[in-house]
Every structure is written in C-alpha cells, then in structure tokens.
Amino acid sequence: MKVQVDPQRCRGHARCVGLAPEAFHFLDLEDRADVDNDAIDRVDIALLLEAEQECPERAITVDRQGAQL
C-alpha cells in the first residue's frame, strides 16, 4: 500500500492530520501536509481512506494494491 499527498494540490487544510496523525504530519512553514509511508502499515486503512475522501483539495491518493481490506 502507498499513500501520496500531492504537494501542488495540498493547501494545508490539515484534515488528514486530524484524522490520522500517525500517518500524516504537517510542514508548518510550507503550509502543507505530508505522509510518512513507513508508518502507514500501522494505521487503520479506514482512516487513510477517510483522509482521502475528506481532503477538500483531493490531494491524497491511497493506492490499495496489496492491502488487506
């Protein structure tokens, strides 16, 4: 599984950081979020999908290949 945050689309709404703080972190001075792909396997996939669905800028993609749903 792989999660991406498009740095061009992200505008720092921080919805993902609120939903799944173990997977996403905020780059304060760049005003945007990023993902820690090493950590995502330990995060509930439902939260990752929620972050993808709730991002107002559609900046998050969750590639579910190989993931157990």
Add this chain to the structure above:
Amino acid sequence: MTDVESRNDDLATQLDQHSDYFRENVYDIYKELRTQCPMVHSEKWGGFWAFLDYEDVYDAEQVAEIFSSGAGKEVPGVPGSIPFIPIDYDPPLVQDYRKLALSFFSPRAATALEPTFRRLATELIDEFIEAGEADIIGQLTTPLPARWILQMLGFDENRWPQWVEWIHGVVHELATNPDKSAAAAVEIYTNITAEIAKRRSEGYGDDLLSMVMQGQVNGQPLDDGQILGYAFLMLLGGMDTTSGLTGNALVRLEEQPELRERLIREPELLPKATEEFLRHDTPTQGLPRIVTKDCEFKGQKFAAGERVLLMFAAANRDPKVFADPDRIDFDRVGNRHLAFGAGPHRCMGSNHARIMFQVMMSEILTRLPDYTISGEVERFPDAGSVYAVRRLPIRFTPGPRSSTEGGSGVGSEA
C-alpha cells in the same frame, strides 16, 4: 414564462446578500436559485455574479488569473480602503505574505493552545453558571476568540469589548450603515497604528504584530500600510466567524435535541460534528473575486471588472456533492466542505477555529447540558458576509463555579 420562472428570475436579478430577506431565507434562496442557474447574476449593488455550485466555487478558487482577489472586488465597493493582507493579494504574493504568520497558525500551534482555550472557557462560564441564565454569545463565544486574537497580536485583551464593537461595525454594517462602518474602521486604524508605534519605541515582543513588522517579502520589509492591513485582517478573521459557527450550532442543538443527546453520549464525535456544522451552518457565506479579463468559464461569458461572489455556504449544500445536504449528519462520509474556502486563500485560522469551537461546545455540553433558548435568536441583520447570531439568551440548571481559581485570560500563563 411560468409564474415560477418569473419569480425565480426576480430572485436572481434582485439577489441582495445584505438584505433582511436574504438573512431570513438564505438556504431556501440558494435551493431555488440553484435549480434555475447555479451561476446567478444580480442587478443589485451595481451588478455581481454569485456562484452556488460546489464545483464552480472550488474551481474558481484555483484560477486567480481569472478570479482575482485584487482591488475592486467588494460588493458593495469600499471606497478608499487599504488592502487586507494577505487575503487581498493573488498568488504568488498571497503565499509569500502568509509565510510571515504561518508559525502562529499551524495545527501544532492550535493544539498547543487547547488548554489555554479551555481555561478561558472555564473562567467565562464561571461568571454566569450560578445564575442559570446567560447570553451565551456575549458572555462566551464572543470574548473567547476575541481575547485570543488580541493576545496573539500582543494587544491588551481586556479591551476586547471595544475591539469587538469596531469589528462588528466594519463587518456587519458595511452595506446598511456605511458611515458607522467607516467610523469603526478609523478606530481600528488608529489603535493598530498606536500598537505599531509602541513597538517601534519600546521594542519588539514575540507577538504576531512584532513578527509581521520584522518580516520581509522578496527582501523588502512591509510598509506601514501593509502592516496595518495585516493586523486588521487578523482581527477581522478572528473576532467574528468562530462565534458565528458556535452560535449557529447551539441553535441547531436546540432545534434537534437528538443531535445534542448524541454529542453528550458520544463526545468523541465532536471532531466529525465540527466538520458537519461547518458545512451545514457555514458562517462565512461567501467571499468576492474580480474578473481580470474578458473570458469564458464553464460556458459562461465574463467581462473584465465583473465581480463574483464565491458562495461557500451554498456550495456546502450542493446535492451533487453532499447527499441529503440539508440534513445534519455526524456520520457523513466524504465531507469536503468549503467553509474555510479552498486553494491559496484557505482560511489561515481554520485550525484554531476548530479547536476553539470544540472547547466551547464541550464545555457547554458538560456544564450546561440542559440549556434552552429562552428568548429571541437575534442575528446580525447583515448576513451577507458572516451569518451569525448576535444575541442568544439561554436558561439552564444553575451549577457550581469551577474549583480552579481563575487567572485572567489567555495571557495568564506563567
């Protein structure tokens, strides 16, 4: 033309977001206009467009080269006003100027303030909890955000009632009482100018105004007009909208007691409920843009200089994006609401707004869970910029003051 069509026609051409009719019927108006044409053109205020559909609002936010935040966008116009910074700049300048304040507005900074907000909410509720009645807007939801923003700017937070009166004058009386609005703006200019002078004579602190005064963009410091415009915007953003959201939500919890019961029973739902109230009861109804060139956008022709209102509140009720949009649903999935806007102008204070709202709601639901609205829900007459409750009298079972002896506000931390 049928009667219905002609009525809709009038509704569109006579749309006036500052009118009493708009305030009293806002969501019905959006619904009716959307079925006719989601890009509405009104003849009021010298003519302006209003975008109602989610995709139109969102996409317009992303193309500043067409829909600019530059001068001349306000409906009605504001003669002789200085630019508010960074909101009145387009990319890339908007990002450059936002950078000066980002460290104050990050999710981390907001989370770190949560205990401060909670202590302040506790103290404010202590003031009225034994009485069993309060104006919850005047006694909690207005002072809390106001005191925080003043403290962040390094201003005297005890003067919050004055600042709030001026800001409300500017925001809510622009269309209805332009003289009063202008007089309030002069008070704000004068007082910010005094704060700027004080820092020049006494030295800088670690406050936001000091940070902005020492900041540079493209190697240049801000001039005094820009510093003034920056501080003014921080006050505008901080003093009105969060109280608006909280007041709107408190009214909904009175109307729909099952929602209140659920939030009391399942407090862990509050973050999701926050997003749903932001969507369903959006305080900032919309913000203006000005068209930069003759062009076509989504099949509609626009002329250079035309003004467009991006109606976030209408977008947030778009049935093409939100199933059953008029229903408050704490379990809603895919809630990509636009209450904070989108694109390069996303509300800088969004993280703080969420946390302040959650602190105030959880304190109310814990300490005054049986509140009932005991009088008229008085809204600000002009809902065109911010749809908000001005006075909300409530009654509740009196309770004890908190055992924690209060400090004195946001800045009381050692």
